[in-house]
Amino acid sequence: MTRRNFASRAAGPLLLGVPTLFLLALFVVPLASMVVLSFWRTENYHIVQDWNLGNYITLATGGPYVTFLIRSLVMATVVSVISIVIAWPVSYAIILYGGRYRLLFTLAFAVPFLTGEVLRVIALQGLLGPLGLINGVLMALGAAPLRFIMYTNIASAIGLVYLYLPIVVTVIYLSLLNFDARLIDAAKIFGASPLRAFFEVTWPLNLFGTLIGFALCFIPCLSATLAPRFLGGPNGTLYGMAMAQQFGESGTWALGAAMGVVLFLTSILAVLAIGMRVNLRRTGFTGFGRG
């Protein structure tokens, strides 16, 4: 066998093998160990290797955990929908009027990322809190402070939108960038009003990108810890925040691992539920090649 022949035969397994190993080491192994841990229990900050379903029974029947999960699902859905509603006109405006500054505008959205998540949430706390900029100004003017933005779920939602909007804008912007806007002209020529053209052409052809934006906002919102902790107040505990506590103060790692498994399965179910409803052909997805 010649060397070249060997090299070309080895290239395939190598190219596939490296990412496979990478995924195994950094994704599958930690996930598997978390699943295993979730069936053990923790006692006085020690892991006891004693197979049982106790953690899952606690999660399913212990009142607060169900509440946290439902609250997180509602929160993640609301935040994702709001982000998409804001991101669409913003991305569309950048595409239409951005001209040669388009890229700059989208990058500007990413600037807050450079400061780190903790700083961004604390900055927002400073803005929304009782002595924050908004309420401070209101009170100085003699008006009543806005109570609904002081340590409430609404404050959490504002924080989460602020944190993940740049991702959604970027994804929808990229989707619109790859969209052939001349199709709108075609729809108009054949009798569609501008609004009709949007729903016949622009929306379906960017639905796939919009759903990716939704997922990329929804999933981190489910496991959000910082925003609810700093902004959410006493009734603002979300699932991800409760999970983080199991690994921190309370030291109930096994319960935390079980919460992680639940979160993981919930995210997968959510993505599947969306994915099953979408016919990719109907979004102009051409990744099938010529069939």
Added chain:
Amino acid sequence: MYITLDGVSRQYGSVWAIDRVTMGIARNEFVSLLGPSGSGKTTLLRIIAGLERPSQGRVLIDGVDVTELPPHKRGVAMVFQEFLLFPHRTVWENLAFPLRMLKLPAAEIEERVQWVVGILSLGGLEKRYPNQLSGGQQQRVALGRGLVGRPKALLLDEPLANLDRELRQEMEVEIRRHQTALGIPFIYVTHNQEEALSMSDRIAVVRKGRIEDFAARTEIYDRPKTAFIAQFVGRSNRFEGTADAGGHGLATHCGASLALPAPVLSPGSPALAFVKNEKLRLDAAGVGAASGPNRLACTVKDVILRGAYADYILAFGARELNASRPRSERSFLAGEAVLASFEPGDIDVFDVKGEQAA
């Protein structure tokens, strides 16, 4: 006139992309807007469609001033160069789109789509998506989508530019047939003179945002009104020279002497002359007078066989001339000495400003 453009202009920044265009198009007429790229012909089409607003002037369709109407209220249809089929819709749905926008009842939509599928031989493709079709099939669907709503006019923007030559010639015949059958005006934008000549009733030659001439296709080809048209339409030999004392003749810079049909030039003025390749008659050297006005002694440099006719590349002194002769005539070989000649009436003469001297 069924469609009227009245002093239509379009300005981009300080540039007039369309400059005071006035033209009328009759019902039943097939009109081509022929011009080089960047001449403004597509802008003109988009103004008729309503996708662009004119800076000045009016557009009338069927007696109604539509200048201020958005495209979806104009009732015209368009076939685009890149087809622009809806990629998320099947062939059937693409064809039904204009009918759905007209809010026709389902039964009538079905019937009309079937009609268009029939006349464009799209049977069996109804459930396919555009990316599952060949270029030619996509072209037919685009044409079908243009015809299915029985529009007031069909605007075609270089619809055949992305097809290969054979398919293009097939489609030319077909497009013309549909236009005749439907009896609506087709306005066809192209930079390809063959397409314009093969289908049109009339051709508007567009240059730098203006209509250079708008006349019957034979008129455009046989009696070009300007030097630009003579150069752009058909294939010709171009001569530059100076008019003689009587204005009857032209002494060209390449050393030929042309006899003009009539004293059309002021004596001593510089002028341009064009003789179409197929008007150059070829005879073996030594038959008849060897020189004189409109008789050029040449040598065959190369012969390009086109099938029904042959293109000869001739050396006349230092320059090249082109002649195109049917194969039924005597053929010549490279290296042979020939006499190229033409009639005074075959010369199109212009003074250097480009206006026909006649």
